[in-house]
Amino acid sequence: MKNKVEFCELSQDDFAEIIPLAQQLNPKLSELELKDFLFQMFGFSNYYCFGLRENGSLIALSSGWITVRFYSGKQLEVDNVIVDQEIQSNGYGKVLFQYIEKWANKKECKSVELNTYLENRRSHKFYHQNGFSILGFHFCKFLK
Template sequence: MFGFSNNYCFGLRENGSLIALSSGWITVRFYSGKQLEVDNVVVDQKIQSNGYGKVLFQHIEKWAKENQCKFVELNTYLENRRSHKFYHQNGFSILGFHFCKFLK
């Protein structure tokens, strides 16, 4: 883990190789208080579904608790059903919709 101001990068290494990573930043939301918003979650395709994502998130959640975060939040695309299953299995709940507007 390393950080710039309030942006952080988390990684998981095995045998000297980076096999999973994510970034995140600390924010404060009215509905949750201080939280870590996780983004850009990547696990090497060759080793997906072998528990490495779970280990990465255990590390991220431990770090968030140590930094007084009350909540971990993330977004995932509607079409990415594998990620939905993973996040549900690891204690995440769907609380709403993420809306965006692309500007010209």
């Protein structure tokens, strides 16, 4: 990391910057599909989108949902974690999560939770190194 980075909450006004990063995580989705999903997500009152800017450019982002669960109480469930592939492994992910955790504390969340794909071993190592532990399995059944 060479320059100072800035943490921010993103909005629908930031779609033009969000979509290119989102396509790095979801290359099979078109710009139109991503825009439609973003409109839907921003429509929920418990949805937040976080960004990390360097020299004014969006270099990382993540979504978050505030929910309440029996086992954890109020939580921030993080998803769609993306650091621009051109600058990965330079400490930006750690900085992004430090800001997200501070934000969650201010919102009185008791935990920050997330899912990551089984084959994404680099992310497993990253999350373990940053204080996350595995609590269980995430199951999904796609409906027609």
